[in-house]
Amino acid sequence: MTMNYKLINNLIKYGGVLLFSLISILILSYLGVFSLISEVIKCLIPVLFAIFLSFIMEPIILFFCRRKIKRQFSVLLSYFLLILVITLILLLILPSFINQLEVLIKDLPNIIENLNNIIDKFLSKIGINIELNEVFNNSIKQMIPNVSKVVSSIFSLITVIGIVFIGALYLSLDFQKFKNRVKKVLPNKYKKEIIAFIHKFEYFCYRYVYGILFDALILWILASGGFVLIGLDYAIVFGFIVAIFDLIPYIGPIIGGAPAVIVALTINFKFALIVLVIVLVAQFIESNVTQPLILKSVISLHPIEGIIGILVLGALFGFIGMVISPIVVTFIKLSIPYFKKIITKNDVKRNES
Numbered sequence: 150m151t152m153n154y155k156l157i158n159n160l161i162k163y164g165g166v167l168l169f170s171l172i173s174i175l176i177l178s179y180l181g182v183f184s185l186i187s188e189v190i191k192c193l194i195p196v197l198f199a200i201f202l203s204f205i206m207e208p209i210i211l212f213f214c215r216r217k218i219k220r221q222f223s224v225l226l227s228y229f230l231l232i233l234v235i236t237l238i239l240l241l242i243l244p245s246f247i248n249q250l251e252v253l254i255k256d257l258p259n260i261i262e263n264l265n266n267i268i269d270k271f272l273s274k275i276g277i278n279i280e281l282n283e284v285f286n287n288s289i290k291q292m293i294p295n296v297s298k299v300v301s302s303i304f305s306l307i308t309v310i311g312i313v314f315i316g317a318l319y320l321s322l323d324f325q326k327f328k329n330r331v332k333k334v335l336p337n338k339y340k341k342e343i344i345a346f347i348h349k350f351e352y353f354c355y356r357y358v359y360g361i362l363f364d365a366l367i368l369w370i371l372a373s374g375g376f377v378l379i380g381l382d383y384a385i386v387f388g389f390i391v392a393i394f395d396l397i398p399y400i401g402p403i404i405g406g407a408p409a410v411i412v413a414l415t416i417n418f419k420f421a422l423i424v425l426v427i428v429l430v431a432q433f434i435e436s437n438v439t440q441p442l443i444l445k446s447v448i449s450l451h452p453i454e455g456i457i458g459i460l461v462l463g464a465l466f467g468f469i470g471m472v473i474s475p476i477v478v479t480f481i482k483l484s485i486p487y488f489k490k491i492i493t494k495n496d497v498k499r500n501e502s
Contacts, residue, residue, distance in 0.1 A: 195309055199316030205323055206231065208355055224321045228314075242334040242385065249383045255381075261416035297502045337367060357476065365392040372409075375427035379420075383411060391428060395435065397471040398455050402432050454478050 204226055213223035320327065335343050373388025382389065387409040394405030406428035413424035458478035462470030 168178060195312045195316065198313045198318060202317035203320035203324060204351075204354070205358055206317065207324060210321060210324070220325070221322060224318065228318055228321070246385050249386045253383045253386055260412055260415055264411065267414060272458065342490050343485045350483055353479060353483070354476065357479075361396060364435060364440055365396055367439050368392045368395050368431060371431040371434060372428065375431055376409065376424070379423055379427060381420075381424060382410065385411070387412070391431065395432070397468075398459065398475055400459065401471070402436075406432070414444060454482070 206224075209227045209230070210220070210223045213226055214220055218226070332340070332344065369388050369392035371388075372391040373385050376384035376387055389404075390408055391405040393402040397404070406425065409428060410421050410425050414421040455475065455478065458474035460469050462474040462477060466472070
């Protein structure tokens with residue numbers, strides 16, 4: 150009986166928090182607060198990405214520094230290796246990926262038409278007659294300009310990547326000086342707590358970011374390999390979609406596998422089931438074998454905390470917000486004990502005085 154009361158209390162507690170969060174998101178969205186914050190942060194994205202990249206590169210730089218290589222050379226060597234790895238990946242995978250993506254875009258009208266026919270047949274069997282041709286045709290018309298927009302924005306994206314890379318390089322050269330300046334700015338009476346928190350969060354970030362990137366790479370290989378084996382077209386593209394969406398906690402794996410299953414459904418139902426099995430097996434291996442090994446004891450968020458993070462940051466920054474939500478929520482969660490220590494310290498000093 151006690152267990153039932155505890156369960157009901159937890160349901161009310163977490164349900165109330167989730168409901169309050171949803172209502173708050175709707176009110177703030179209606180007032181335009183999210184769009185304002187989003188626009189401000191979008192302007193700062195190159196700077197934030199440059200800081201993030203320099204932060205992620207720091208362990209590699211320190212690895213070379215510990216081998217008695219001067220920091221300047223260690224930074225240049227680390228970034229050279231980064232460029233080399235990216236170049237090799239692009240040379241090995243990008244041609245096939247672009248080729249498959251181009252074929253997929255060309256085949257998209259036929260895929261949508263086949264899907265339309267399947268849905269029409271299903272609806273007619275259950276006695277519903279809805280003309281979906283116009284809906285799908287409008288969807289195709291809307292998608293064509295969007296594809297051209299994506300192509301036209303490639304050059305601006307390359308420019309932003311260049312700015313981020315150069316900014317990160319300069320930050321890495323002065324990373325230790327930057328850290329020392331931050332430490333000097335911190336108030337002396339809270340310095341110990343803040344530095345302890347920074348070290349803890351820094352350790353979490355390094356392990357989590359490297360972990361999820363490696364985890365996503367393994368999932369891409371597993372999914373793409375499975376799709377190739379069963380003869381699914383656009384295997385590398387669909388494998389990439391599965392891996393990218395898997396970066397979003399909880400809902401990502403469901404969304405990521407959907408495009409491959411939908412395209413397979415236009416061939417036949419049996420093939421769609423085989424594709425679904427491949428997706429589920431790949432995600433099962435990733436969730437139960439590779440992820441526990443890579444991200445063991447790195448992150449411990451309650452599902453409600455994770456969902457609230459996805460909802461809020463997704464509303465603010467879309468896909469990127471959903472991906473970074475575990476980092477932001479963990480930052481808040483880790484900071485609470487240190488804030489409590491600071492408040493307790495202040496209370497003790499007040500009582501003593």
